């Protein structure tokens with residue numbers, strides 16, 4: 001398959017604009033899922049585990065299918081493309097088969113699950129198609145400082161994200177639906193520690209791939225979960241009188 005440059009540009013621009021639109025709309029209001037659904041959750045919901053499994057799966061499946069539909073490259077050929085796409089798939093393997101199956105979250109609105117599934121499919125297609133059919137790596141790619149620093153940031157971000165999600169999950173006993181003050185790890189500094197990890201992860205990935213599609217996804221993530229971190233922080237401050245004053249919403253010591 002040859003590179004569909006127009007498709008890559010449209011999807012990348014669309015993703016960035018969708019992120020910015022989401023940021024503007026959700027600056028003051030946050031309703032989509034979880035604690036912000038309020039007292040009247042939508043009529044149609046899906047159990048959290050099933051919802052996360054189904055909605056995240058396409059971001060793993062689509063790149064895998066794209067990889068499988070290509071002839072096997074000769075040794076040393078296209079290693080960079082496969083390694084970076086494999087890194088993207090690793091995140092979604094964790095999200096689909098570990099995070100989803102362990103979550104103790106409240107039921108998810110069906111509409112949000114469907115839109116997240118469409119987003120994950122398009123994002124999987126964008127990142128997979130770009131890396132496999134458009135990206136060019138020269139012989140020195142693995143020595144490039146952007147690749148090394150980007151991947152390092154990605155792994156640091158992923159560790160922060162997975163550890164923070166683990167802390168949140170263990171705040172509840174099975175079957176319990178309450179919110180408690182998270183403690184430990186990066187939660188000592190920010191209320192949105194899992195979101196901070198995820199944002200670092202995708203900006204690291206954008207540096208490692210040095211590509212517009214990956215940058216668009218990083219910007220989208222920042223615009224999508226940044227406001228959630230801010231609203232979670234306000235929720236904690238309003239709910240718990242003893243909420244640590246030192247703690248910020250998303251960026252330690254700053255915001």
Ligand SMILES: NC(=O)c1ccc[n+]([C@@H]2O[C@H](COP(=O)([O-])OP(=O)(O)OC[C@H]3O[C@@H](n4cnc5c(N)ncnc54)[C@H](OP(=O)(O)O)[C@@H]3O)[C@@H](O)[C@H]2O)c1
Pocket residue numbers: 033034035103104105106161165168169171172178179180181182194195198220221222224225228
């Ligand atoms: N890249 C992206 O654009 C993007 C977008 C969305 C999410 N994500 C990632 O997906 C993961 C989940 O996101 P999310 O928005 O669902 O995160 P979240 O709102 O922080 O919730 C994570 C889980 O922990 C529970 N929880 C949160 N705070 C709690 C507390 N104080 N006490 C007890 N339980 C608590 C939630 O339960 P409830 O469901 O009952 O609130 C939910 O099951 C994160 O790692 C996030 O980075 C990425």
